[in-house]
Amino acid sequence: MEITKHTFNEQLDSILTAIEESTFLAIDGEFTGLDAEGCSHIAPFDTPEERYLKLRHGSTDFMLIQFGLCAFKVDEEKRIYEAKPYNFYVFPRPSSRNAPDRRFMCQSSSLDFLICNGFDFNKLIKEGISYLSLEQEHKMKAELERKHAEQKNRSASSVLSPDGANSKKMPLPVPDDQKEFLTDICERISVFLEGDDEELKLQSCNAFQRKLVYQTVEEKYPLVHLQTKTGEKKERFLVVQRAKDAEDLEKKEQEKQALEKMELDLQVGFTKVIKAITKSGKLVVGHNMFLDIIHSMNQFHSVLPYNLVDFKAMVKTVFPRLLDTKLLANTPPLKDFMTYTSLNDLQETMQSKPFSPVPVKPAPGFDLYNSGSVALHEAGYDAYITGCCFATMCKFL
Template identity: 30%
Template sequence: MIQRRLFCAQASTILQHPNTIKNNSFNKKWRIKQVKKSNFNQVMEEIKPHIFNSDFIAVSLQRTGSYSSPWQKVLPSDTPEIAYLKAKRSAERFQLLQFAVCPFTLRASKLTAYPYNFHLFPRDELKIGMPSYSFACQTSYLTSMAQLGFDFNSCIYDGISYISRAQESSMKHLTGNSLMRAHAVQSSSTLSTADSVFIQRIKSRIKTWINVCKDSKGAHEDPMVKALRKVVEGDHGSRPCIDVDVCSERQVQLVLEVVKEYADETVPLLIPAKDGSTQGVRIVLTSSNEDKDLYEKQLQDLEEEQSKNVRGFREVIDLISASRKPIVAHNSLDDFSFIHSKFMSPLPLSLDQFKSSLSSSFPYIIDLGHLMKEFNPNGNIKNVPAASSFLRSRFFAPIDIDIPLEGTPDEMNKGKIYGHNVLQISHVFAKLYSITKCRQQKEEASLALDNFANIFDQHSSPLLDDSNEDIKISSSSMRKLSCDDVAFLWGFRCGLTAGKLKELLSKSHKAFSDEFDVQLVDKSCAVVAFWQPGIAAAFINAMASGGDCDEGLKELILEGFKATNYETYKRVCNTSNWDSNLADSLDQVVASANQCPVDDHEKSPYEIWWDDKTVLNLDDIKL
């Protein structure tokens, strides 16, 4: 069959630069700078202008695993909320070992890319027991990395550590030896008698101390006395200081109110305690307004340096966030669940909370998979090489790639594929962007991209008439069904195919006299879809009652068959303990639901997109 090719850009000569690769060559010639702890500081100075001067930033993550059994991955029959719960569990269990970042610019058909692949390994750099990392590993993921020549020894010993924003905030309280600048507080409207006594005592002490410090500045003082004074009073450069002990946060506020009277010449610092509270206020006396400004600048620089040492790789995440550039990823839900969990804060409980939290740091995220649906709405392209092959066979959009990075042979791969996927993502996106510009006659391509930004439902598409709560199964020959028309079935013997299971069911109950379909979720469980409303509930009720008058159904029940509705599956995904087989998890939830039943009115009116061509091939499951 001859396919028509869309010519979207003028053909241009591919540059014969050693860093320039023809747009149909995904191979080891691509130069990707490898970043480890030993060259991290140097690379940070290099990558910063590339990030802020880029048009887009592509990211690609390499994890230690994704899911522990087939049903725990995101299934076509999952709602967006359930898909998020699965991504959340994966991000909390597994770890990142590589994080590839590629700032790039697009000028006509030329892609100028700056790909960096950061090798990560989380560790307790400050030896304070926080953060304490433990994580799961999936053997197939590690095997795949090993086949590409990944050096696990180098990762462990020279990998870059990191800490999340939430962990850094907690760490400042746990260390107990780092002073924090105190911020201005509002004056208290009402003071108790105890407050008034405390304030008068502190006022007198601070006033006396300042007067003593200013009194001739010890010009005629014995050198030994001056040395002892420094030991007692403390010294910040040449600036004297005094510590005021406090017993509560209320007393901290009162001390800061007193210090405000001397704001032109003093700088208050908070002394943190081990338990995260404040154990005292240190007041530093400066000699002039200029000296105070200088000291505050020194404190700010010191805090920044300490934070930089602690942040590690998160400094890259913070740069990307500060740039506000559009970010391109292939699987945004999984990738940004990991990014949020590892570098921001613990993942929230719901998808809406996750989106809200993420948008504050990354307001514009483009998922390559959603963008591909604009050009192949009836296909199911699961990876970046497949997307590249599809575009190459149907569209003519030549992209010249220039990678002007320099580095040592060790930094530039030594011929091995590290972080290779981030360049593929950049390249495929450049093609899609070029084709989109050709398609848009009156509207800019950047505006067209807005339709595909910040979508975290892997099955969503602007081309389909659907709601945010729909479940889509595949993307071709789909039917819209209510979740009430779906049943989960388990208890059948191992090795039973979907076709054989459908044959058994068709002879068991009148519910199967109308059209229905069966798909396997894993080796222990299947999903049954009914085209007629209300049939699923009738079948589940018949199973619960023991089969009534249907001999075929009684035989299935005697064999151990069980059935439940979609709500039970949702409750499984909301629990913390997931079994390797979905059937075992369903058994546990059904047993607990019998003790604490859930009212029917709590059900959500979800809908699914069902494709009868979607079949789970158990032979492809490799764990």
């Protein structure tokens, strides 16, 4: 099932349920590049620490742009697995002025490879699901709480001290070149207050001008409520609403704050899926998954540490149970039956003797990948195939 920003929220509950009810999970990722400046070439005699540092240095400027998740649930009665594969497009679209505006690298060969395998970059940018790392979420939540607390204190101060004595910050001085702008705004608001319109949309203006408008309106129009909104072309403008009394003004402010909290929740986006995987404690399976884990931690949790010990400790808090099918395939007794261990080769090996494929059927509504379909290097499909291979390996062992 393909998931974009348009379907994410309506499908979220069913995704979380699939994770919680699963027997195990399989994941995969697709990236904008693999190796910055050729600096992360892995040598045969690298220590685990050296390998981690090379991958950290050579890959974290790139971005994971497609996340594949497949939830496998065993049906004991029918002795088959039911699979729910999801293919998420993820893109760090800033939804507000305070949201992170991610810079990232691309590698031409990687983009060409993805295009050749059917990747839709227009869909990624237009419809990718937003996300925040855990660090970014905590920072933005703290900033929003601080902003709301300041507004509450300002409202309380204006009630206790209507003249504003000892209760307000020093006002911003109004530059001469902004006085005409503010005069025009005040005239428009005065006309609006005398009419019957429910709200007044002011012209687009910059951040400094918006601060001046907020300051001026608070002083001149105590029963006017202002709200900053963003248009379709990302322009920011002010909307003016009248309040009947102080209680109505407080109600409008509470509605505004509730909307800001909802916008932050939407910005968290795909990270909710990672949190659900963590909470479930389920086994997470991947194929050659070191880069998948590195990017997942870096994008959805926090900045990667500079040593392997701390990295492993951090990973364990997010993915407490991990298993790599490539490592499993290169370990006896399975190693004796493997010629090559790429995912495609592994899938072919699992369908020949001495292996016997475990029956896997897509759940209703998840028929994007069936036994006859091939969509290699689409993250959802690769996660599905990884899980199928893992189930067959377990049966053999």
